[in-house]
Amino acid sequence: MSKILIVEDETIIRTALRKLLERNQYEVSEAPSVKEATSKFQLKDFDLIVSDLRLPGAPGTDLIKLAGDTPVLIMTSYASLRSAVDSMRMGAVDYIAKPFDHDEMVNAVKRVIGKAKAANKAANNTQTASTTIAGMIGSSDVMQDLYNRIHKVAPTNATVLIHGETGTGKELVARALHEESNRNNHLMISVNCAAIPDTLIESELFGYEKGAFTGAATNREGLVAAADGGTLFLDEIGELPLEAQARLLRVLQEGEVRPLGSVESRKVDVRLVAATHRDLRKLAREGKFREDLYFRINVMQLELPPLRERGRDIISIAESLLQRYCAQFGKPQLKLSSAAMDAIMSYNWPGNVRELENAMQRAVILCEDSTEIGDHLLSIDMDAQDLNDNTGSSIFEPPRLASRGGGTSATEDLSLEDYFQRFVLEHQDTMSETELARKLGVSRKCLWERRQRLGIPRTKAGATAGK
Structure with a gap:
C-alpha cells in the first residue's frame, strides 16, 4: 500500500482529502505545517507528499528540497499560471488547483506514484550504466537519458553532434565520449572554432608545408593529424569558414588530410565530435554552412538540457x-x-x-x-526576470523600438530575442558596441555572445560608430 503525507493547514480540507485517499486504498498521514511534517515524520518514508502552497511558517514548496527523492504534488487555491510555473520549476511533480475535483485528485496521485515507481525500477536496472559520467552532476530524467545516450554511442566510432546553450557543458560531454571510447589511450584535441581567426583556421587544423605562404618557414602538422588515432573535438563548428568546411568534409569522407601547400595527402584515423549552440540546419538553408557537411556530422545528436x-x-x-x-x-x-x-x-x-x-x-x-x-x-x-515572465517581451524599451520603421505596433507580441535582434540591427550603424550594450542593459561580452547565437555580424560602420 502506497504511503501519502498530506500537509494542509485547513482542517476541513485535510480531513476530506485523507478520507478520499483512504477510500482509494492509500495509507495516509497528515500535518498542518512544514515544521510539523518534518519534525513528526521521515519524509523519505512516503511515496508522495501532497502539500498546500501557502502554509503558516513556510511555503509548501520548501518540502521539495527537504523531501529528497519523494515527489511533491502542490495544491493551491491561488490558481495562477505563475504559481504553477514557479512550483514546477522548483521541482514539484505536478500542480492542482483548489477546489479540485475528486477524480482529478485521485488520477493525479495515481499518475505521480506510478511514474515514480517506474522510474525507480528503471534506475535500479540501469544504475551502473547511467550514473557514472565524470564531472557531470544530476539525477533528473533528462540527465539520466543523456547519460544513457553517452554510454551507448561512446564505444562506437560514430560522429557526434552536441547541441546546447552556452554554458551547458558541451566539452564535458565530448570528454566523456572520448574517455569511454576505445580511443582513450590516444589524444583528444579540442579546438574552439570561434576563437581562431578565419585567416588561420585552415593552417591550424590541416597544417602546412614550408613556403605555403609568407611566414611558413617550416613544415607544421595540423591539429587534425595530431588527433590521429584519437578524438577531434570542434567546439562551435558553426563558426567554421566554408573553405575549411570543405577540407573537413574530405577528412570525414576519405579519411585523409592534405596540408596547405602540399600535393600529397596523409591518411588519418580521427573520430569527430562537434558542438554548437546554433541551428546548423537553418545555417545550411541560408548557405552559411555546407549542407553535405551537416548531414555528415549529424550521425548522432546529443541535446544538452539548459539548467x-x-x-x-x-x-x-x-x-x-x-x-x-x-x-x-x-x-x-x-x-x-x-x-x-x-x-x-x-x-x-x-x-x-x-x-x-x-x-x-x-x-x-x-x-x-x-x-x-x-x-x-x-x-x-x-x-x-519577473518582467520578462509577466509580459512575454523584454526590458529593452519595446514601445520606443516598435515605433520605428512603421508597421509594428507597440503591443506586438515579440520575444526577448526578437527585441534584441531588431534593436541591434536598427542601431548598430550609429552606435558603438559599448553604447549598444548600455542601452540594452547587458555587458559587452553578453552582447557578443548573443550576436553569435542569433547570427548578427558586426558591421564596419558599427565598429567605428561613436568614435
Whole structure:
C-alpha cells in the first residue's frame, strides 16, 4: 500500500482529502505545517507528499528540497499560471488547483506514484550504466537519458553532434565520449572554432608545408593529424569558414588530410565530435554552412538540457560548487540558506552552469557569515526576470523600438530575442558596441555572445560608430 503525507493547514480540507485517499486504498498521514511534517515524520518514508502552497511558517514548496527523492504534488487555491510555473520549476511533480475535483485528485496521485515507481525500477536496472559520467552532476530524467545516450554511442566510432546553450557543458560531454571510447589511450584535441581567426583556421587544423605562404618557414602538422588515432573535438563548428568546411568534409569522407601547400595527402584515423549552440540546419538553408557537411556530422545528436529544465539538479550543482569554492578560498564549509535555494530554483539561468559557477564564486568571496550564504549574495536579477515572465517581451524599451520603421505596433507580441535582434540591427550603424550594450542593459561580452547565437555580424560602420 502506497504511503501519502498530506500537509494542509485547513482542517476541513485535510480531513476530506485523507478520507478520499483512504477510500482509494492509500495509507495516509497528515500535518498542518512544514515544521510539523518534518519534525513528526521521515519524509523519505512516503511515496508522495501532497502539500498546500501557502502554509503558516513556510511555503509548501520548501518540502521539495527537504523531501529528497519523494515527489511533491502542490495544491493551491491561488490558481495562477505563475504559481504553477514557479512550483514546477522548483521541482514539484505536478500542480492542482483548489477546489479540485475528486477524480482529478485521485488520477493525479495515481499518475505521480506510478511514474515514480517506474522510474525507480528503471534506475535500479540501469544504475551502473547511467550514473557514472565524470564531472557531470544530476539525477533528473533528462540527465539520466543523456547519460544513457553517452554510454551507448561512446564505444562506437560514430560522429557526434552536441547541441546546447552556452554554458551547458558541451566539452564535458565530448570528454566523456572520448574517455569511454576505445580511443582513450590516444589524444583528444579540442579546438574552439570561434576563437581562431578565419585567416588561420585552415593552417591550424590541416597544417602546412614550408613556403605555403609568407611566414611558413617550416613544415607544421595540423591539429587534425595530431588527433590521429584519437578524438577531434570542434567546439562551435558553426563558426567554421566554408573553405575549411570543405577540407573537413574530405577528412570525414576519405579519411585523409592534405596540408596547405602540399600535393600529397596523409591518411588519418580521427573520430569527430562537434558542438554548437546554433541551428546548423537553418545555417545550411541560408548557405552559411555546407549542407553535405551537416548531414555528415549529424550521425548522432546529443541535446544538452539548459539548467532551468533540470529541476532539483540545480541545487546539487550549486552545493557542489559551494564546497569547491569554500575550499579554494579558505572559507568554512558554508550552506545555502532557504531563501538562497528558493532564488536559485526560481531563476532562469540564461548562462546555465557557467553563470551559476560565477554566482557561487562571487557569493563565497563576499560572504561574511560563517555558516550560510544568503540570497542577496547571489546577485540574481529577479526583477528583470519577473518582467520578462509577466509580459512575454523584454526590458529593452519595446514601445520606443516598435515605433520605428512603421508597421509594428507597440503591443506586438515579440520575444526577448526578437527585441534584441531588431534593436541591434536598427542601431548598430550609429552606435558603438559599448553604447549598444548600455542601452540594452547587458555587458559587452553578453552582447557578443548573443550576436553569435542569433547570427548578427558586426558591421564596419558599427565598429567605428561613436568614435
